[in-house]
Amino acid sequence: MTSSAWVIAVAASYLALNLVVGLWPGRRASASAAGWVAGDRALGLFVMYFITGATIFSAFAFLGAPGWAYERGVASLVILAYGVLGFLPFYWLGPRAAALGREHGFVTQAEMVAQRFDSRAVAGWMALLSVLAFVPYLALQISGAGLVVEALTRGAVPSWAGGLIVYAVVTAYVLKSGVLGVGWTNVLQGLFMLVLAWVLGLWLPWRLHSGVGPMFEHLRQSRPELLVLPGLSGGKPWTWLGWSSSVLVSTVGFSAWPHLFMKAFGAKDGRTIRRTVVLYPTFQVFLVPILLIGFAGVGFQPAPERADQILPHLLMHLDLPPVIVGLFCAGALAASMSSGDAIAHAAASIVVRDGWITALGKRMEPVRERAATRVVLVVVMLAGYALAVGWTGTLVSLLLKYAYGPVAQLAPVVWAALLWKRATAAGAIAGLSGGLALNLLLLARPELLPRDLHPGLPALVLNVALLVGVSWASAPRR
Amino acid sequence: MASALAALVWPGIDLAANRVEPRVLGLPFSIAWVAGWALASCGVLALYLALTERAEER
Numbered sequence: 364m365t366s367s368a369w370v371i372a373v374a375a376s377y378l379a380l381n382l383v384v385g386l387w388p389g390r391r392a393s394a395s396a397a398g399w400v401a402g403d404r405a406l407g408l409f410v411m412y413f414i415t416g417a418t419i420f421s422a423f424a425f426l427g428a429p430g431w432a433y434e435r436g437v438a439s440l441v442i443l444a445y446g447v448l449g450f451l452p453f454y455w456l457g458p459r460a461a462a463l464g465r466e467h468g469f470v471t472q473a474e475m476v477a478q479r480f481d482s483r484a485v486a487g488w489m490a491l492l493s494v495l496a497f498v499p500y501l502a503l504q505i506s507g508a509g510l511v512v513e514a515l516t517r518g519a520v521p522s523w524a525g526g527l528i529v530y531a532v533v534t535a536y537v538l539k540s541g542v543l544g545v546g547w548t549n550v551l552q553g554l555f556m557l558v559l560a561w562v563l564g565l566w567l568p569w570r571l572h573s574g575v576g577p578m579f580e581h582l583r584q585s586r587p588e589l590l591v592l593p594g595l596s597g598g599k600p601w602t603w604l605g606w607s608s609s610v611l612v613s614t615v616g617f618s619a620w621p622h623l624f625m626k627a628f629g630a631k632d633g634r635t636i637r638r639t640v641v642l643y644p645t646f647q648v649f650l651v652p653i654l655l656i657g658f659a660g661v662g663f664q665p666a667p668e669r670a671d672q673i674l675p676h677l678l679m680h681l682d683l684p685p686v687i688v689g690l691f692c693a694g695a696l697a698a699s700m701s702s703g704d705a706i707a708h709a710a711a712s713i714v715v716r717d718g719w720i721t722a723l724g725k726r727m728e729p730v731r732e733r734a735a736t737r738v739v740l741v742v743v744m745l746a747g748y749a750l751a752v753g754w755t756g757t758l759v760s761l762l763l764k765y766a767y768g769p770v771a772q773l774a775p776v777v778w779a780a781l782l783w784k785r786a787t788a789a790g791a792i793a794g795l796s797g798g799l800a801l802n803l804l805l806l807a808r809p810e811l812l813p814r815d816l817h818p819g820l821p822a823l824v825l826n827v828a829l830l831v832g833v834s835w836a837s838a839p840r841r
Numbered sequence: 842m843a844s845a846l847a848a849l850v851w852p853g854i855d856l857a858a859n860r861v862e863p864r865v866l867g868l869p870f871s872i873a874w875v876a877g878w879a880l881a882s883c884g885v886l887a888l889y890l891a892l893t894e895r896a897e898e899r
Contacts, residue, residue, distance in 0.1 A: 447879045644879040
Protein backbone atom coordinates (compact mmCIF):
# COMPACT_ATOMS: atom_id res chain seq x y z
CA MET A 364 0.00 0.00 0.00
CA THR A 365 1.22 3.53 -0.74
CA SER A 366 1.39 6.00 2.13
CA SER A 367 -1.65 7.96 0.87
CA ALA A 368 -3.63 4.75 0.81
CA TRP A 369 -2.69 4.09 4.45
CA VAL A 370 -3.73 7.58 5.49
CA ILE A 371 -7.04 7.16 3.71
CA ALA A 372 -7.56 3.69 5.19
CA VAL A 373 -7.04 4.89 8.77
CA ALA A 374 -9.27 7.93 8.31
CA ALA A 375 -11.95 5.85 6.56
CA SER A 376 -12.04 3.26 9.35
CA TYR A 377 -12.41 6.09 11.80
CA LEU A 378 -15.36 7.47 9.83
CA ALA A 379 -16.95 4.03 9.70
CA LEU A 380 -16.55 3.67 13.47
CA ASN A 381 -18.26 7.03 13.92
CA LEU A 382 -21.14 5.90 11.78
CA VAL A 383 -21.66 2.78 13.89
CA VAL A 384 -21.40 4.65 17.20
CA GLY A 385 -23.69 7.39 15.90
CA LEU A 386 -26.39 5.14 14.47
CA TRP A 387 -26.62 2.69 17.37
CA PRO A 388 -28.33 4.87 20.03
CA GLY A 389 -31.04 5.99 17.56
CA ARG A 390 -32.62 2.59 18.01
CA ARG A 391 -33.62 3.47 21.57
CA ALA A 392 -34.75 7.11 21.30
CA SER A 393 -38.47 7.85 21.32
CA ALA A 394 -39.96 8.91 17.98
CA SER A 395 -40.83 12.41 19.23
CA ALA A 396 -39.05 15.73 18.91
CA ALA A 397 -38.08 15.53 22.60
CA GLY A 398 -36.35 12.23 21.81
CA TRP A 399 -34.55 13.55 18.76
CA VAL A 400 -33.71 17.03 20.03
CA ALA A 401 -33.22 16.51 23.76
CA GLY A 402 -32.45 12.79 24.08
CA ASP A 403 -35.62 12.25 26.16
CA ARG A 404 -33.92 14.42 28.84
CA ALA A 405 -31.83 11.52 30.05
CA LEU A 406 -28.20 12.38 29.24
CA GLY A 407 -25.83 11.52 32.08
CA LEU A 408 -22.63 13.18 33.23
CA PHE A 409 -20.29 11.17 31.02
CA VAL A 410 -22.03 12.04 27.76
CA MET A 411 -22.74 15.64 28.83
CA TYR A 412 -19.05 16.19 29.61
CA PHE A 413 -17.99 15.11 26.15
CA ILE A 414 -20.85 16.85 24.34
CA THR A 415 -20.07 20.21 25.90
CA GLY A 416 -16.32 19.72 25.63
CA ALA A 417 -16.14 18.38 22.09
CA THR A 418 -18.78 20.78 20.78
CA ILE A 419 -16.63 23.76 21.68
CA PHE A 420 -13.48 22.34 20.12
CA SER A 421 -14.21 22.71 16.47
CA ALA A 422 -12.00 22.59 13.40
CA PHE A 423 -10.68 25.84 14.82
CA ALA A 424 -8.98 24.01 17.70
CA PHE A 425 -6.63 21.91 15.58
CA LEU A 426 -6.03 24.44 12.82
CA GLY A 427 -6.73 27.94 14.14
CA ALA A 428 -5.40 27.69 17.70
CA PRO A 429 -1.89 26.41 16.83
CA GLY A 430 -1.91 29.03 14.05
CA TRP A 431 -2.53 31.77 16.61
CA ALA A 432 0.28 30.56 18.85
CA TYR A 433 2.59 30.32 15.84
CA GLU A 434 1.80 33.80 14.56
CA ARG A 435 0.66 35.76 17.61
CA GLY A 436 2.41 34.03 20.52
CA VAL A 437 0.77 34.30 23.94
CA ALA A 438 -2.19 36.23 22.45
CA SER A 439 -3.53 32.74 21.83
CA LEU A 440 -4.07 32.38 25.59
CA VAL A 441 -7.22 34.47 25.08
CA ILE A 442 -8.92 31.30 23.85
CA LEU A 443 -8.08 29.49 27.07
CA ALA A 444 -9.00 32.48 29.24
CA TYR A 445 -12.52 32.89 27.88
CA GLY A 446 -13.00 29.14 27.81
CA VAL A 447 -12.36 29.02 31.55
CA LEU A 448 -14.73 31.90 32.30
CA GLY A 449 -17.39 31.37 29.66
CA PHE A 450 -18.99 28.21 30.96
CA LEU A 451 -19.19 29.29 34.64
CA PRO A 452 -22.53 31.16 34.32
CA PHE A 453 -24.01 27.89 33.09
CA TYR A 454 -23.64 26.54 36.61
CA TRP A 455 -26.56 28.74 37.64
CA LEU A 456 -28.36 29.18 34.30
CA GLY A 457 -28.28 25.54 33.20
CA PRO A 458 -30.24 23.91 36.05
CA ARG A 459 -32.91 26.66 35.93
CA ALA A 460 -33.31 26.21 32.20
CA ALA A 461 -33.46 22.43 32.59
CA ALA A 462 -36.19 22.67 35.25
CA LEU A 463 -38.28 24.99 33.05
CA GLY A 464 -37.72 22.70 30.07
CA ARG A 465 -38.95 19.69 31.96
CA GLU A 466 -42.01 21.56 33.23
CA HIS A 467 -43.07 23.13 29.93
CA GLY A 468 -41.55 20.74 27.39
CA PHE A 469 -38.99 23.17 25.95
CA VAL A 470 -36.18 21.86 23.79
CA THR A 471 -34.70 25.14 22.49
CA GLN A 472 -33.42 28.36 23.99
CA ALA A 473 -35.74 30.70 22.09
CA GLU A 474 -38.77 28.64 23.03
CA MET A 475 -37.98 29.14 26.69
CA VAL A 476 -37.38 32.86 26.28
CA ALA A 477 -40.55 33.32 24.21
CA GLN A 478 -42.69 31.67 26.91
CA ARG A 479 -41.09 33.77 29.63
CA PHE A 480 -41.78 37.04 27.78
CA ASP A 481 -45.05 35.81 26.32
CA SER A 482 -43.86 37.02 22.94
CA ARG A 483 -43.55 35.20 19.64
CA ALA A 484 -41.54 38.02 18.11
CA VAL A 485 -38.69 37.36 20.54
CA ALA A 486 -38.53 33.72 19.40
CA GLY A 487 -38.53 34.78 15.75
CA TRP A 488 -35.69 37.25 16.30
CA MET A 489 -33.61 34.75 18.19
CA ALA A 490 -34.20 31.99 15.63
CA LEU A 491 -33.19 34.27 12.77
CA LEU A 492 -30.06 35.47 14.54
CA SER A 493 -29.01 31.94 15.51
CA VAL A 494 -29.42 30.50 12.04
CA LEU A 495 -27.57 33.44 10.44
CA ALA A 496 -24.63 32.76 12.76
CA PHE A 497 -24.83 28.98 12.34
CA VAL A 498 -24.57 28.60 8.57
CA PRO A 499 -21.11 30.23 8.23
CA TYR A 500 -19.99 28.38 11.36
CA LEU A 501 -21.05 25.08 9.80
CA ALA A 502 -19.43 26.03 6.49
CA LEU A 503 -16.17 26.61 8.36
CA GLN A 504 -16.32 23.09 9.84
CA ILE A 505 -17.04 21.53 6.45
CA SER A 506 -14.24 23.33 4.65
CA GLY A 507 -11.89 22.60 7.58
CA ALA A 508 -12.62 18.89 7.20
CA GLY A 509 -12.14 19.13 3.44
CA LEU A 510 -8.80 20.92 3.79
CA VAL A 511 -7.47 18.36 6.24
CA VAL A 512 -8.38 15.50 3.94
CA GLU A 513 -6.85 17.25 0.95
CA ALA A 514 -3.60 18.16 2.74
CA LEU A 515 -3.01 14.73 4.23
CA THR A 516 -3.78 12.76 1.10
CA ARG A 517 -1.41 15.11 -0.77
CA GLY A 518 -4.25 16.22 -3.01
CA ALA A 519 -5.42 12.70 -3.91
CA VAL A 520 -8.81 13.59 -2.44
CA PRO A 521 -9.73 17.22 -3.28
CA SER A 522 -11.22 19.32 -0.47
CA TRP A 523 -14.74 19.46 -1.98
CA ALA A 524 -14.88 15.67 -2.01
CA GLY A 525 -13.34 15.37 1.47
CA GLY A 526 -15.94 17.73 2.95
CA LEU A 527 -18.71 15.90 1.12
CA ILE A 528 -17.72 12.43 2.37
CA VAL A 529 -17.16 13.50 5.97
CA TYR A 530 -20.40 15.43 6.19
CA ALA A 531 -22.40 12.68 4.51
CA VAL A 532 -21.42 10.52 7.50
CA VAL A 533 -22.37 13.29 9.94
CA THR A 534 -25.73 13.82 8.22
CA ALA A 535 -26.46 10.11 8.37
CA TYR A 536 -25.94 9.68 12.10
CA VAL A 537 -27.57 12.97 13.09
CA LEU A 538 -30.63 12.13 10.95
CA LYS A 539 -30.97 8.73 12.49
CA SER A 540 -30.14 9.34 16.13
CA GLY A 541 -30.54 13.08 16.76
CA VAL A 542 -28.85 14.33 19.87
CA LEU A 543 -28.03 10.79 21.02
CA GLY A 544 -25.98 10.31 17.87
CA VAL A 545 -24.29 13.63 18.52
CA GLY A 546 -23.64 12.62 22.13
CA TRP A 547 -22.08 9.21 21.66
CA THR A 548 -20.00 10.22 18.65
CA ASN A 549 -18.82 13.22 20.67
CA VAL A 550 -17.60 10.85 23.36
CA LEU A 551 -15.56 9.02 20.74
CA GLN A 552 -14.42 12.22 19.05
CA GLY A 553 -13.62 13.91 22.37
CA LEU A 554 -11.43 11.03 23.54
CA PHE A 555 -9.69 11.01 20.20
CA MET A 556 -8.98 14.74 20.34
CA LEU A 557 -7.73 14.61 23.93
CA VAL A 558 -5.28 11.80 23.28
CA LEU A 559 -4.07 13.27 20.02
CA ALA A 560 -3.61 16.77 21.43
CA TRP A 561 -1.47 15.55 24.32
CA VAL A 562 0.58 13.20 22.19
CA LEU A 563 1.26 15.73 19.43
CA GLY A 564 1.61 18.66 21.84
CA LEU A 565 4.35 16.93 23.80
CA TRP A 566 5.96 15.02 20.97
CA LEU A 567 6.38 17.88 18.45
CA PRO A 568 8.30 20.17 20.89
CA TRP A 569 10.45 17.18 21.80
CA ARG A 570 11.11 16.24 18.19
CA LEU A 571 11.85 19.80 17.02
CA HIS A 572 13.43 21.34 20.13
CA SER A 573 14.21 18.32 22.37
CA GLY A 574 11.62 19.30 25.00
CA VAL A 575 9.08 21.90 26.14
CA GLY A 576 11.52 23.71 28.43
CA PRO A 577 14.30 24.04 25.81
CA MET A 578 11.70 25.13 23.25
CA PHE A 579 10.62 28.13 25.33
CA GLU A 580 14.27 28.89 26.20
CA HIS A 581 14.97 28.98 22.48
CA LEU A 582 11.90 31.14 21.80
CA ARG A 583 12.88 33.59 24.51
CA GLN A 584 16.17 34.18 22.77
CA SER A 585 15.01 34.16 19.15
CA ARG A 586 11.47 35.63 19.37
CA PRO A 587 11.02 37.17 22.87
CA GLU A 588 8.06 39.27 21.69
CA LEU A 589 5.97 36.11 21.29
CA LEU A 590 6.14 35.50 25.05
CA VAL A 591 5.14 38.98 26.26
CA LEU A 592 1.46 39.39 27.09
CA PRO A 593 -0.86 40.32 25.46
CA GLY A 594 1.04 38.93 22.46
CA LEU A 595 0.97 40.16 18.87
CA SER A 596 -1.70 41.25 16.42
CA GLY A 597 -0.85 41.64 12.74
CA GLY A 598 2.87 41.46 13.62
CA LYS A 599 2.69 44.37 16.10
CA PRO A 600 2.15 44.18 19.88
CA TRP A 601 -1.53 43.66 20.72
CA THR A 602 -3.18 46.03 23.23
CA TRP A 603 -4.69 45.17 26.61
CA LEU A 604 -7.91 46.78 25.36
CA GLY A 605 -8.03 44.19 22.59
CA TRP A 606 -7.23 41.30 24.93
CA SER A 607 -9.65 42.30 27.68
CA SER A 608 -12.58 43.18 25.42
CA SER A 609 -12.12 39.88 23.52
CA VAL A 610 -12.15 37.91 26.76
CA LEU A 611 -15.26 39.75 27.98
CA VAL A 612 -17.33 39.46 24.79
CA SER A 613 -16.41 35.82 24.23
CA THR A 614 -17.12 34.95 27.87
CA VAL A 615 -20.58 36.48 27.63
CA GLY A 616 -21.27 34.96 24.22
CA PHE A 617 -20.00 31.52 25.12
CA SER A 618 -22.90 30.18 27.16
CA ALA A 619 -25.45 31.79 24.83
CA TRP A 620 -24.44 29.69 21.81
CA PRO A 621 -27.76 27.97 21.11
CA HIS A 622 -26.25 24.58 20.30
CA LEU A 623 -24.48 24.55 23.66
CA PHE A 624 -27.31 26.04 25.70
CA MET A 625 -29.82 23.54 24.32
CA LYS A 626 -27.88 20.71 25.86
CA ALA A 627 -29.23 21.83 29.25
CA PHE A 628 -32.59 20.45 28.09
CA GLY A 629 -31.02 17.10 27.33
CA ALA A 630 -29.40 16.64 30.74
CA LYS A 631 -30.83 14.12 33.17
CA ASP A 632 -31.10 16.69 35.99
CA GLY A 633 -29.65 19.88 37.47
CA ARG A 634 -27.00 17.94 39.37
CA THR A 635 -25.65 16.55 36.12
CA ILE A 636 -25.37 20.05 34.65
CA ARG A 637 -23.57 21.41 37.72
CA ARG A 638 -21.11 18.52 37.64
CA THR A 639 -20.53 19.05 33.92
CA VAL A 640 -19.67 22.70 34.54
CA VAL A 641 -17.35 21.78 37.41
CA LEU A 642 -15.44 19.29 35.28
CA TYR A 643 -15.44 21.41 32.14
CA PRO A 644 -12.14 23.28 32.75
CA THR A 645 -10.33 19.93 32.70
CA PHE A 646 -11.31 19.71 29.03
CA GLN A 647 -10.06 23.27 28.47
CA VAL A 648 -6.60 22.43 29.73
CA PHE A 649 -6.10 20.40 26.60
CA LEU A 650 -5.69 23.69 24.74
CA VAL A 651 -2.25 23.92 26.35
CA PRO A 652 -0.67 21.10 24.29
CA ILE A 653 -2.50 22.44 21.24
CA LEU A 654 -0.81 25.81 21.72
CA LEU A 655 2.53 24.05 22.26
CA ILE A 656 2.17 22.65 18.74
CA GLY A 657 2.01 26.19 17.38
CA PHE A 658 4.99 27.35 19.46
CA ALA A 659 6.96 24.31 18.28
CA GLY A 660 6.44 25.39 14.68
CA VAL A 661 8.01 28.85 15.15
CA GLY A 662 11.11 29.08 12.98
CA PHE A 663 10.38 25.82 11.16
CA GLN A 664 11.69 25.73 7.59
CA PRO A 665 10.05 25.73 5.12
CA ALA A 666 7.42 28.04 6.66
CA PRO A 667 3.77 27.28 5.87
CA GLU A 668 1.89 29.54 3.47
CA ARG A 669 -0.71 30.42 6.09
CA ALA A 670 -0.40 30.30 9.89
CA ASP A 671 -3.43 28.04 10.34
CA GLN A 672 -1.79 25.35 8.23
CA ILE A 673 1.04 24.96 10.72
CA LEU A 674 -0.01 21.61 12.18
CA PRO A 675 -0.71 19.68 8.94
CA HIS A 676 2.36 21.41 7.50
CA LEU A 677 4.61 20.13 10.29
CA LEU A 678 3.18 16.64 10.03
CA MET A 679 3.70 16.49 6.28
CA HIS A 680 7.31 17.65 6.52
CA LEU A 681 8.48 15.41 9.34
CA ASP A 682 8.38 12.14 7.44
CA LEU A 683 6.03 10.40 9.83
CA PRO A 684 4.65 6.89 9.49
CA PRO A 685 1.43 7.15 7.46
CA VAL A 686 -0.62 5.52 10.22
CA ILE A 687 0.23 8.43 12.55
CA VAL A 688 -0.72 10.93 9.85
CA GLY A 689 -3.95 9.02 9.34
CA LEU A 690 -4.69 9.18 13.06
CA PHE A 691 -4.08 12.91 13.09
CA CYS A 692 -6.37 13.22 10.10
CA ALA A 693 -9.05 11.38 12.07
CA GLY A 694 -8.49 13.63 15.11
CA ALA A 695 -8.86 16.81 13.08
CA LEU A 696 -11.98 15.38 11.47
CA ALA A 697 -13.24 14.59 14.99
CA ALA A 698 -12.84 18.24 15.92
CA SER A 699 -14.72 19.37 12.84
CA MET A 700 -17.46 16.76 13.10
CA SER A 701 -18.11 17.15 16.81
CA SER A 702 -18.99 20.80 16.29
CA GLY A 703 -20.56 20.42 12.87
CA ASP A 704 -23.04 17.81 14.03
CA ALA A 705 -24.16 19.87 17.04
CA ILE A 706 -24.48 23.04 14.95
CA ALA A 707 -26.53 21.39 12.20
CA HIS A 708 -28.69 19.59 14.74
CA ALA A 709 -29.35 22.83 16.66
CA ALA A 710 -30.00 24.89 13.51
CA ALA A 711 -32.60 22.41 12.23
CA SER A 712 -34.32 22.19 15.61
CA ILE A 713 -34.41 25.98 15.90
CA VAL A 714 -35.87 26.55 12.42
CA VAL A 715 -38.74 24.14 13.04
CA ARG A 716 -39.42 24.72 16.75
CA ASP A 717 -38.75 28.43 17.09
CA GLY A 718 -39.35 29.68 13.58
CA TRP A 719 -42.26 27.57 12.36
CA ILE A 720 -44.03 26.45 15.55
CA THR A 721 -43.35 29.18 18.12
CA ALA A 722 -42.90 32.37 16.08
CA LEU A 723 -45.43 31.63 13.32
CA GLY A 724 -47.79 29.81 15.66
CA LYS A 725 -48.23 26.62 13.56
CA ARG A 726 -49.22 23.40 15.25
CA MET A 727 -47.49 20.11 14.52
CA GLU A 728 -47.72 16.52 15.73
CA PRO A 729 -44.53 15.32 17.50
CA VAL A 730 -43.79 12.67 14.87
CA ARG A 731 -44.35 15.12 11.99
CA GLU A 732 -42.21 17.68 13.77
CA ARG A 733 -39.39 15.19 13.94
CA ALA A 734 -39.75 14.48 10.21
CA ALA A 735 -39.80 18.18 9.37
CA THR A 736 -36.70 18.82 11.49
CA ARG A 737 -34.87 16.10 9.59
CA VAL A 738 -35.77 17.66 6.24
CA VAL A 739 -34.53 21.04 7.47
CA LEU A 740 -31.33 19.38 8.70
CA VAL A 741 -30.53 18.25 5.17
CA VAL A 742 -31.29 21.74 3.84
CA VAL A 743 -28.99 23.33 6.45
CA MET A 744 -26.23 20.86 5.59
CA LEU A 745 -26.56 21.67 1.89
CA ALA A 746 -26.50 25.41 2.61
CA GLY A 747 -23.36 25.01 4.73
CA TYR A 748 -21.76 22.85 2.06
CA ALA A 749 -22.61 25.31 -0.70
CA LEU A 750 -21.09 28.15 1.29
CA ALA A 751 -18.00 26.06 2.10
CA VAL A 752 -17.39 25.20 -1.55
CA GLY A 753 -18.40 28.57 -2.97
CA TRP A 754 -16.65 30.88 -0.50
CA THR A 755 -13.16 31.91 -1.53
CA GLY A 756 -12.29 34.47 1.19
CA THR A 757 -10.93 33.68 4.64
CA LEU A 758 -13.69 31.87 6.46
CA VAL A 759 -12.14 32.16 9.91
CA SER A 760 -12.27 35.94 9.85
CA LEU A 761 -15.86 35.74 8.65
CA LEU A 762 -16.73 33.47 11.55
CA LEU A 763 -15.01 35.49 14.25
CA LYS A 764 -16.48 38.75 13.02
CA TYR A 765 -19.96 37.73 11.94
CA ALA A 766 -20.77 34.89 14.34
CA TYR A 767 -19.29 35.51 17.80
CA GLY A 768 -20.23 39.18 18.18
CA PRO A 769 -23.88 38.72 17.13
CA VAL A 770 -24.29 35.55 19.21
CA ALA A 771 -23.11 37.41 22.32
CA GLN A 772 -26.13 39.68 21.79
CA LEU A 773 -28.38 36.76 22.72
CA ALA A 774 -26.85 36.50 26.18
CA PRO A 775 -28.51 39.44 28.01
CA VAL A 776 -31.97 38.31 26.90
CA VAL A 777 -31.37 34.71 27.96
CA TRP A 778 -29.92 35.75 31.31
CA ALA A 779 -32.78 38.18 31.94
CA ALA A 780 -35.35 35.51 31.06
CA LEU A 781 -33.93 33.22 33.73
CA LEU A 782 -32.81 35.64 36.42
CA TRP A 783 -34.64 39.00 36.21
CA LYS A 784 -38.39 39.03 36.86
CA ARG A 785 -38.94 42.68 35.92
CA ALA A 786 -37.64 42.26 32.31
CA THR A 787 -40.34 42.74 29.66
CA ALA A 788 -40.81 41.65 26.04
CA ALA A 789 -40.37 45.22 24.80
CA GLY A 790 -37.09 45.44 26.68
CA ALA A 791 -35.90 42.13 25.27
CA ILE A 792 -36.67 43.10 21.68
CA ALA A 793 -35.14 46.56 22.09
CA GLY A 794 -31.96 45.07 23.56
CA LEU A 795 -31.62 42.37 20.91
CA SER A 796 -32.23 44.60 17.91
CA GLY A 797 -30.24 47.55 19.28
CA GLY A 798 -27.25 45.38 20.15
CA LEU A 799 -27.31 43.57 16.82
CA ALA A 800 -27.66 46.81 14.83
CA LEU A 801 -24.74 48.48 16.62
CA ASN A 802 -22.62 45.34 16.24
CA LEU A 803 -23.24 45.21 12.48
CA LEU A 804 -22.61 48.95 12.13
CA LEU A 805 -19.27 48.67 13.94
CA LEU A 806 -18.27 45.69 11.79
CA ALA A 807 -18.98 47.73 8.68
CA ARG A 808 -17.27 50.89 10.00
CA PRO A 809 -14.40 49.73 12.25
CA GLU A 810 -12.82 53.20 12.15
CA LEU A 811 -15.49 54.38 14.62
CA LEU A 812 -13.85 52.28 17.36
CA PRO A 813 -10.64 52.76 19.36
CA ARG A 814 -7.92 50.44 18.06
CA ASP A 815 -8.38 46.73 18.91
CA LEU A 816 -11.62 47.18 20.89
CA HIS A 817 -13.92 44.23 20.16
CA PRO A 818 -17.04 45.58 18.35
CA GLY A 819 -19.21 43.23 20.41
CA LEU A 820 -18.44 45.12 23.63
CA PRO A 821 -20.10 48.51 22.92
CA ALA A 822 -22.96 46.56 21.33
CA LEU A 823 -23.37 44.52 24.51
CA VAL A 824 -23.37 47.66 26.65
CA LEU A 825 -26.10 49.20 24.47
CA ASN A 826 -28.00 45.89 24.55
CA VAL A 827 -28.04 45.75 28.35
CA ALA A 828 -28.87 49.47 28.66
CA LEU A 829 -31.85 49.11 26.30
CA LEU A 830 -33.01 45.90 27.96
CA VAL A 831 -32.98 47.49 31.42
CA GLY A 832 -34.23 50.94 30.36
CA VAL A 833 -37.10 49.80 28.14
CA SER A 834 -38.12 47.10 30.63
CA TRP A 835 -38.44 49.70 33.38
CA ALA A 836 -40.34 52.06 31.08
CA SER A 837 -42.81 49.43 29.84
CA ALA A 838 -45.63 47.85 31.81
CA PRO A 839 -44.63 44.72 33.74
CA ARG A 840 -46.22 41.42 32.84
CA ARG A 841 -49.01 40.34 35.14
CA MET B 842 -15.83 33.86 39.19
CA ALA B 843 -15.15 37.56 39.82
CA SER B 844 -11.64 36.78 41.01
CA ALA B 845 -10.97 34.55 38.00
CA LEU B 846 -12.17 37.35 35.70
CA ALA B 847 -9.98 39.89 37.48
CA ALA B 848 -7.00 37.54 37.16
CA LEU B 849 -7.46 37.00 33.43
CA VAL B 850 -8.06 40.53 32.07
CA TRP B 851 -6.07 43.74 32.36
CA PRO B 852 -4.71 44.89 34.78
CA GLY B 853 -4.68 41.70 36.89
CA ILE B 854 -2.96 39.46 34.39
CA ASP B 855 -0.42 42.12 33.39
CA LEU B 856 0.67 42.74 36.98
CA ALA B 857 0.61 39.14 38.14
CA ALA B 858 1.69 37.02 35.24
CA ASN B 859 3.38 38.94 32.44
CA ARG B 860 6.71 37.15 32.71
CA VAL B 861 8.48 34.01 31.59
CA GLU B 862 10.02 33.04 34.95
CA PRO B 863 9.44 31.06 37.10
CA ARG B 864 8.88 28.18 34.72
CA VAL B 865 6.27 25.61 35.59
CA LEU B 866 6.93 22.21 33.98
CA GLY B 867 8.93 24.03 31.33
CA LEU B 868 6.05 26.40 30.50
CA PRO B 869 6.49 30.17 30.73
CA PHE B 870 4.76 31.53 33.83
CA SER B 871 2.09 33.37 31.77
CA ILE B 872 0.86 30.15 30.16
CA ALA B 873 0.98 28.27 33.46
CA TRP B 874 -0.98 31.12 35.09
CA VAL B 875 -3.92 30.88 32.70
CA ALA B 876 -3.91 27.07 32.77
CA GLY B 877 -3.66 27.20 36.55
CA TRP B 878 -6.82 29.31 36.71
CA ALA B 879 -8.61 26.68 34.66
CA LEU B 880 -7.71 24.03 37.24
CA ALA B 881 -8.36 26.38 40.16
CA SER B 882 -11.85 27.24 38.94
CA CYS B 883 -12.56 23.52 38.67
CA GLY B 884 -11.38 22.96 42.24
CA VAL B 885 -13.22 25.92 43.78
CA LEU B 886 -16.45 25.08 41.98
CA ALA B 887 -16.22 21.43 43.04
CA LEU B 888 -15.86 22.56 46.65
CA TYR B 889 -18.81 24.95 46.31
CA LEU B 890 -20.91 22.19 44.75
CA ALA B 891 -20.08 19.77 47.55
CA LEU B 892 -20.90 22.36 50.24
CA THR B 893 -24.23 23.51 48.71
CA GLU B 894 -25.38 19.96 48.14
CA ARG B 895 -24.56 19.01 51.71
CA ALA B 896 -26.51 22.08 52.92
CA GLU B 897 -29.48 21.09 50.73
CA GLU B 898 -29.55 17.59 52.14
CA ARG B 899 -29.90 18.87 55.70
